[in-house]
Amino acid sequence: MSRTHLSPERRRADRAALADGVVDVLVVGGGVTGAGAALDAASRGLSVGLVEARDWAAGTSSRSSKLIHGGLRYLEQLAFPLVREALHERARLVQTIAPHLVRPLSFLLPLTAPAWQRAYYGAGVALYDVLSSALDAERVVPSHRHLSRRATLAAFPALRPDAVVGAIRYWDAQVDDARHTLAVVRTAAGYGARALSSARVTGLLRDGDGSSAPVVGVRVSDLTDGSAFTVRARSVVAATGVWSDDIGAMLGGSAPSLRVRASKGVHLVVPRSAIDVGDVPDGERSGLILRTPTSVLFVIPWGAQWLIGTTDTPWKLDRDHPAASSADIGYLLDQVNRVLSTPVTADQVVGVYAGLRPLLAGEADQTSRLSREHAVVTPVPGLVLVAGGKYTTYRVMAADAVDAATAGLPGVPPSRTAHLPLVGAHRWDAVEGRAAELAAASGLPEDAVDRLLHRHGDQVTEVLALVRADPALGRPLPGAPAHLAAEVVHAVTAEGALHLDDVLTRRTRVSIATPHRGTESAPAVAELMAGPLGWDADRIEREIAHYGARVAAERESQRMPDDHTADAARLGAPDVRSAV
Structure with missing residues (x-):
């Protein structure tokens, strides 16, 4: 049996090993960042445990827009380092890390005003290409092109003819986020990481009393049978996203922690026929990126369907199962129907999903203006918290977290995941x-x-x-x-x-x-x-x-x-x- 198989037998063996031993790094959280941290540490030759309360990618990492992108809109916020970093990660994922799961995808940025808009957006998209070029020397992701009104309507016939004067076609990439996260977990397992889902952390083990006492492990409840056990570790990395406050609460006292706010993003799934682009093959359809009053809206080809999203609103209710309301659905339909010749109706919606983005809390009132950069902090010895960021930059977040977790361990090599293919990509x-x-x-x-x-x-x-x-x-x-x-x-x-x-x-x-x-x-x-x-x-x-x-x-x-x-x-x- 392959070392990457997460079989029932493998789970039993991993549980026994974690309960009996001490690992160099224990990662809490089985989303893409936690999975990435487990792979990063294991591929450096460290002994690693990874525990997740529910299923791999059960939270934010299965409910994204399914895009690997630099974040074109962040250029307007002058976040050039963030965009450049994300674009370089895009190139690595498309070329080496997961080419079977991450594929280039073209988007149309419709233009609705005269020449100033073409010049303004065109300059932004040109900069986007320049920032991506260093690691995309093979041009796996093509450069942008300007389209006339006629060419725009030919490329996306469902657009209202009176809603556009042209467009700019640019390229990003698409991912099956849940399967990608799963591939990261399996690859980490292949390097020896002990991986347990349905394993909820209920407390921290401390070496001494007081809020500054070092963390030396965690208490775990096995949700498959209701049993409890402890896992000891030289360092614990908590990559728990919108649940970061829960880890902070386990510290008690006045120990510093990360402040994370949750932003709800809702997506709709509709059949291809709901947005009719004629006989363009499924694999060659372009998506749309539209400006909205609060953020941007994507219309994304997804197999034989379309994804329409996303909202960007504060969420302070149940974090395990964020809910989409009729207001969310109505908002998305209203926004997309502004530019379509035939409106999408509520009865055409096949699926709906809602996810929570973990945003680093700041002074901005609106979640759409909070930072998408990430932070890594060590509130007490033995515990590292990592949060923020975006799906595309998970690998960088993971490497930074492992660097912090192993700062006191001698002889630890640097991260090697930038050139490491995931399960499914080797051949x-x-x-x-x-x-x-x-x-x-x-x-x-x-x-x-x-x-x-x-x-x-x-x-x-x-x-x-x-x-x-x-x-x-x-x-x-x-x-x-x-x-x-x-x-x-x-x-x-x-x-x-x-x-x-x-x-x-x-x-x-x-x-x-x-x-x-x-x-x-x-x-x-x-x-x-x-x-x-x-x-x-x-x-x-x-x-x-x-x-x-x-x-x-x-x-x-x-x-x-x-x-x-x-x-x-x-x-x-x-x-x-x-x-x-």
Whole structure:
């Protein structure tokens, strides 16, 4: 079995090892920054533990705009170092780190005013290209182009002809955020990191009394069976995003900590037909970036669908399950319909998701004006807190956090993750473009194998091996024809899925990509998971019931008029892990 497999057996072994030993670095938080810190430390040769209260990428890291980008709008804020850093990370991800999961994507920046706008925005986009050029010498991400009004409407026929006078086409990149975070976790496991999801930190171990006593480990509750254990570490890195205040509260006293504010971002998923761009192939569609009164709005191609987002509003309610209200949905539809010839209607919305951005608190009243830079602090010896930043710069955040955590350890080499391919990327050149050949050998449709390639990279052979061993696993999932039964088995045996929600929401995107939001697929998926996880009939029934309740609560929250009523409706369905 591959060292990167997050199997049930691997989880049991990792739990036993963490409870019995001492690690150099223990990372708390299984989002992209925490996963990145675990990989950074493990690839330096350190012993590493990684614990996550729910599932990998269960929070912010599965609910983003799915973009790897420099942040074009930050140029207006003169945040040139931030943009340059993010663009360099974009180049690394596209070229080396995860080319199977991160792909270039073009955007149109529509122009609505005469020449001054073309000159002003054109200068900004030109600077964007210049800042990205140092590490993108091969021009994997193309340079920008100016388009006339006619060319703009040809590239995006759904635009209202009277809404644009032209456009600038520029390039960024797109990522499947949950699968990318999972690949980071698996790569860290391949370097020896002990990784446990469903493992909630409940307290800090201190060497002595008082608020300045060093941290020497953590107390953990195993949410798979309700047991508790401790993990000792020479240094603890907390990469907990909008939950950073919880770690600060565990310190007690007046120890300094990070101040993080949560900003809610809501996205809509609509079918391709809702924004009709004619016969442009799915892989060649451009997105849109639009100015709004408070921020920017993206219309992003997402497979055979579109993502529309995002909002940017303060959120002070439940952080585990942020809720989208009807006001959020209405706002997004109103904004996008300002430029479309045929409005998108609420009944065309297939999926909705809401995530929370962890922003470093400042003086600004609006979250859209808070810093997207990150901070690393050491409030007491043995504990490092890292927060802020953006998905694109996770690797830099992780390296900075590990540098701080290992400052007192002799002989620790520098970070090496800038040139480290993730699981699925090592032999990407050998499998990219081989969908037809692999399909012929496996008996699967070519389009199905092509989708597998862009989810699993060179690990596609593992999924296809499951189909060869059991041809029944080559069948599409009920209600989700874009996914195969084999992907469910692989999610459990190699990708650490422990619950039905883990598979339908993060290993696949059935929960946001289908009108039924996964309820039609849930029974078949639960049956497939039952074997490798040892579920009996009662457990299968409970998992299906929990998932159905979650979907119903989300639908109800999206009918509510504001944050407070939406939050109350969403909390009507408890997290499946709280039932243990």
